[in-house]
Amino acid sequence: MTLRVGVIGTGAIGRDHIRRMTQVLKGAAVVAVTDVNAAQAQQVANEFNLQAAVYDNGLDLIRAQEVDAVMVTSWGATHEEFVLASIAAGKPVFCEKPLAVTAEGCKRIVEAEAAFGKMLVQVGYMRRYDRGYRVLKETIDSGVIGHPLILHCAHRNVSVPDFYTRDMSVVDTFIHELDVHRWLLDDDYVSVQVVRPRRSSLSGEHLNDPLLVYMETAKGVRINGEIFVNCKYGYDIQCQVVGETGIVSLPEPMSVTMRSEAKLSNALLTDWKDRFIEAYDIELQDWIDATLRGEMNGPSAWDGYSAAVAADACLAARDSGDIVRIDMPERPSFYRSKHSESA
Ligand code: NAD
Ligand code: NAI
Ligand code: ISE
Structure with missing residues (x-):
């Protein structure tokens, strides 16, 4: 068929x-x-x-x-x-x-x-279908690092197009993290605070770039996230979970290690299409x-809704500077x- x-x-x-x-x-x-x-x-x-x-x-x-x-x-x-x-x-x-x-x-x-x-x-x-995230989830679920306590993450794009608006760093970009962390930790969010570091001079003036996003989950895990959509150096997705007895990190995409011209290097990807192909x-x-x-x-659709509730709270937190509660409906x-x- x-x-x-x-x-x-x-x-x-x-x-x-x-x-x-x-x-x-x-x-x-x-x-x-x-x-x-x-x-x-x-x-x-x-x-x-x-x-x-x-x-x-x-x-x-x-x-x-x-x-x-x-x-x-x-x-x-x-x-x-x-x-x-x-x-x-x-x-x-x-x-x-x-x-x-x-x-x-x-x-x-x-x-x-x-x-x-x-x-x-x-x-x-x-990302729920990405092998790296799947291994990360299996490892956390196995209990080998004890309960997750802290999650560090970063979502970095080389650059964004001119039509990219201020809200898009949350509703279009960090929305991936808002979804995948609920799934990874089997948890929901309860609050968020958004902090604006010094703006990169290489970002559009209408953007708040980069941004730091601090979240708390219902189980008490603290998430420390960075959104940086004009990082210039590559398309870089990072996720590290600190547990009671160990730390697990999202594997880096496969890349040849090169020794050349007195340098030891690995190439980075630049395009989301390749990173998650x-x-x-x-x-x-x-x-x-x-x-x-x-x-x-x-x-x-419920997962789509849950991520959007968190995204709305991130935008309110970005604009107010306050710690904003996230009330997820049952x-x-x-x-x-x-x-x-x-x-
Ligand atoms: P794009 O701008 O390249 O493509 C969007 C297309 O939609 C354009 O061709 C536009 O003309 C068309 N379009 C807009 N309004 C339309 C309408 N009413 N009817 C028909 N066509 C319409 O954008 P993109 O990068 O392909 O992103 C498209 C969507 O995919 C976005 O929602 C984006 O968030 C999502 N996306 C997801 C990922 C991911 O990693 N999952 C990556 C990129 C984009
Ligand atoms: P794009 O701008 O390249 O393509 C969007 C297309 O939609 C354009 O061709 C536009 O003309 C068309 N379009 C807009 N309104 C339309 C309408 N009413 N009817 C028909 N066509 C319409 O954007 P891109 O990057 O392809 O993103 C599209 C969507 O995919 C976005 O929602 C984006 O968030 C999502 N996306 C998801 C990614 C992922 O990793 N899952 C990666 C990139 C995009
Ligand atoms: C794009 O729409 C995507 O979904 C990409 O995965 C993300 O990195 C980018 O910031 C978005 O604009």
Whole structure:
């Protein structure tokens, strides 16, 4: 059986997901595409030789007869509308992060999905499928370092485009950490404080870059996070968990050690597409396989909502300078099934 997928948004990640569904993965065919930039949608369809209709807009694509499942890879602010329309059409939908740009928007999605009565939404939090994060989680869960006490992390991008707004360092970038740490520690957040160090002169003046994010979890773990989206030197994702009897760190991506010109060096990656290439492949193959079985296996709309509640609190903390409480609503029974937390 083949899952017939319609893709909304053929930019950087939409194009890359089309590439993997067409050239790397099994079980899916891209049968429809759309983008507000219609010429680009047509160009991507041509590039991958797709037998696909190019639709004028996302809503028509979602309603199209030939589309079994929807992939939303357009700009974050458009996600809510397309995910709600997919639920209304009863179609499974893979939505790139963030699920919506506010917690209110995510809540509307969670309510619509619960009212529909079946889980249809998976959010693109691919780090849960990354081998490094998986080994980190297995090690913590084994108890070998005792209870986790402190988590140090950093999310560093070489640079960001001009359209990148001040809020995006939280809702578009650190949102990955907000999701993956809940999963890694099997915990939820209770408070956050955001501190602004000296601004890098190499960052846009409208940005607060870098930022330090201090969080506390319900189990009392303290998280010390750095967001630095114009770090210039590489794409660098760090995570280290300090436990009662030991410390575990996220493995570095594989890289040849070189001795040359009186230097010992390892090259760093610069692009998120390369850093998590294997995780995206595993994530989407899992989504295709589960969807064909009529299941939903990965990060759920509830996970998307939880990350967004924390993100809203981070923004309030950044602007006020205060320690802001994070009040996570209790998980409804609908999201407690075995498929809501499994990835
Ligand atoms: P992009 O700007 O390259 O692509 C977005 C595309 O969406 C553009 O082509 C744009 O024209 C199109 N678009 C915007 N509004 C649309 C609409 N209403 N209908 C149809 N198309 C529309 O951005 P990107 O880097 O590909 O990011 C897209 C999404 O993927 C974002 O939500 C981003 O957060 C997410 N993303 C996730 C990861 C990850 O690591 N999981 C990495 C990159 C991007
Ligand atoms: P992008 O800007 O390259 O692509 C977005 C595309 O969406 C553009 O082509 C744009 O024209 C199109 N678009 C915007 N509004 C649209 C609409 N209403 N209908 C149809 N198309 C529309 O952005 P990028 O980097 O591909 O990011 C897209 C999404 O993917 C974002 O939500 C981003 O957060 C997420 N993303 C996730 C990553 C991950 O690691 N999981 C990595 C990069 C992006
Ligand atoms: C982008 O959308 C991603 O998701 C990348 O993983 C992240 O590093 C980057 O900051 C985001 O803009």
